Amino acid sequence: MKTLTARAANIALEAAAPDWIELLPAGPVITGRDGRAWNLPDPQALIAAFAARNQPLVVDWEHASEHRALSVWTRPLRLD
Structure with missing residues (x-):
């Protein structure tokens, strides 16, 4: 039987969520990690x-929203 060991990484996180996050680069061509x-x-x-x-x-x-309540709803969107 295989034994899996869980490890936690202690990461310093900011106390509050950022005001804005980038969802997509502006383009015109967007290349994914794959x-x-x-x-x-x-x-x-x-x-x-x-x-x-x-x-x-x-x-x-x-x-995850297929199986439980959503974590985040966001608006408005903006272009920088």
Whole structure:
């Protein structure tokens, strides 16, 4: 029988969440860690599409929202 040992890493974290996080690079070509790429020629149009829905964006870790309550809802989006 295999025995697994759990180890915890003590990491210094900030006391509060940041005001803003980057969801996607501005583009126009975005390349993922696995090498796949996609185009985002008009990032402002993407932000406008989310704003038109008038619903917050769900932030989901590993599809966890399929099995329990969501962790984060966010709005507004902005382009820097």
